Amino acid sequence: MSGVRVLVGTHKGAFILTSDAKRKKWNVNGPHFAGWEVYHMHGSPVDPNRLYASQSSGWFGQIIQRSNNGGQTWEPVGNKFAYEGVPGTHLWYDGTQHPWEFKRVWRLEPSLTDPDTVYAGVEDAALFRSTDGGQNWQELSGLREAKGHLWQPGAGGMCLHTIIQDPSNSQRIYVAISAAGAFRTDDDGQTWLPINQGLNSGEIPDTSAEVGHCVHNLAMHPSHPNILFMQKHWDVMRSDNSGDSWKEVSGNLPSDFGFPIAVHAHEPNTIYVVPIKSDSEHFPPDGKLRVYRSRTGGNEWEALTKGLPQSDCYVNILRSAMAVDALDSCGIYFGTTGGQVYASSDSGDSWMPIVSNLPAVLSVEVQTLP
Amino acid sequence: MIRVVIPYHLRTLAQVTSEVEIHVDGQATQGALLDALESKYPMLRGTIRDQATKERRPFIRFFACGEDLSLESPNSPLPDPIVKGVEPFRIVGAMAGG
Numbered sequence: 001m002s003g004v005r006v007l008v009g010t011h012k013g014a015f016i017l018t019s020d021a022k023r024k025k026w027n028v029n030g031p032h033f034a035g036w037e038v039y040h041m042h043g044s045p046v047d048p049n050r051l052y053a054s055q056s057s058g059w060f061g062q063i064i065q066r067s068n069n070g071g072q073t074w075e076p077v078g079n080k081f082a083y084e085g086v087p088g089t090h091l092w093y094d095g096t097q098h099p100w101e102f103k104r105v106w107r108l109e110p111s112l113t114d115p116d117t118v119y120a121g122v123e124d125a126a127l128f129r130s131t132d133g134g135q136n137w138q139e140l141s142g143l144r145e146a147k148g149h150l151w152q153p154g155a156g157g158m159c160l161h162t163i164i165q166d167p168s169n170s171q172r173i174y175v176a177i178s179a180a181g182a183f184r185t186d187d188d189g190q191t192w193l194p195i196n197q198g199l200n201s202g203e204i205p206d207t208s209a210e211v212g213h214c215v216h217n218l219a220m221h222p223s224h225p226n227i228l229f230m231q232k233h234w235d236v237m238r239s240d241n242s243g244d245s246w247k248e249v250s251g252n253l254p255s256d257f258g259f260p261i262a263v264h265a266h267e268p269n270t271i272y273v274v275p276i277k278s279d280s281e282h283f284p285p286d287g288k289l290r291v292y293r294s295r296t297g298g299n300e301w302e303a304l305t306k307g308l309p310q311s312d313c314y315v316n317i318l319r320s321a322m323a324v325d326a327l328d329s330c331g332i333y334f335g336t337t338g339g340q341v342y343a344s345s346d347s348g349d350s351w352m353p354i355v356s357n358l359p360a361v362l363s364v365e366v367q368t369l370p
Numbered sequence: 371m372i373r374v375v376i377p378y379h380l381r382t383l384a385q386v387t388s389e390v391e392i393h394v395d396g397q398a399t400q401g402a403l404l405d406a407l408e409s410k411y412p413m414l415r416g417t418i419r420d421q422a423t424k425e426r427r428p429f430i431r432f433f434a435c436g437e438d439l440s441l442e443s444p445n446s447p448l449p450d451p452i453v454k455g456v457e458p459f460r461i462v463g464a465m466a467g468g
Contacts, residue, residue: 034382035378035379036379057379058429058466059377059379059427059429059430059463059464059466060377060379060380060383060417060418060427060430060463061416061417061427062416063383063413063416063417076383076413079415079416079421080415080416080421080422082421082422
């Protein structure tokens, strides 16, 4: 019988949650890497037992862990992330230029075709690739040539947090950076284009600048790779032309601020966001934890509340903390800064907590197992 | 053999349970000791000092014989009691909450 494996990265370690396809009873395994921040864990689409984890600490820096048995055991692999050439500078909070400095890996994205190839999105923002299972990392430095001197850190740091590979075009990759925007390569990472036309951000002097936007997350359905969805700092956006231009689809959301955005596994026009109150509060409006679903690819949104706390809830849901499974009845999962991981096995109609008292959840990924 | 005490999280990473013993070829300096430690436990590379510059990470301190050697040159000879294994060289994570 098929099942799901939910990979949860937290402020103090990693947890692996497993269930059969019914998704009613869950086994909680962990903590792995106890006491370390785990910004992200992800599995290979072609070898589900090959996992990668980003383990980091303010004291001891960055470690990359690899598992060949679905997270039962792990081995540390390469952790040398050296920027290509002279790193140069980027825009700093006070308007001056600041040297590029590696801090941590925010995102690990295994290749769609090769379990030994994996991408790493890092802070300060850059994209690295390993083709030997994480032992050695090379920067795809053409990305920083896309006006990197004008990128600047958001409150969470200048991080490359989203990596999406186009399943129909092996040369095309999308990334997103806070606060720089979205970027696309059509030549396997050698050169990159800013794809931010149509974004409007009141937080920067030129609100429609080519770069500088605080993009929080991107999502794509593999069957419609030219359609992208974006949760920006403010505004939910949609592109129908591979990011060449964007239009706002925030519609009737109670707040168009938020962090994650996800697409239903079987309905390419059904998308999910979690509206958050901002600036600075960063908790759900009115203390009600509500996932919003649009079945029209944006603009028209419905609140999903069954099983979620509807009073006195003041958690946040971070940008990498929502994912979907690919079972027949699509499952949606998200984790909170309060340590809860919620699951829906019916496309979001109803929810239940899988676990309730983990450390603050930084990321959630889901593997659908054969 | 030089005895080295490493912080709890790095003991877990290196899969050791107590202090480790390190052999240093040639003059026993702080830098040579860290080179030998990282050679024996390669998973520690980058966790104590920067892999490229070899600079000590900001929240790491080096203590020996009741003294803080963190700001000593990597080329400084280690104290005799450390070289002879009488006292351990202590690698310590700075006190900081969270």
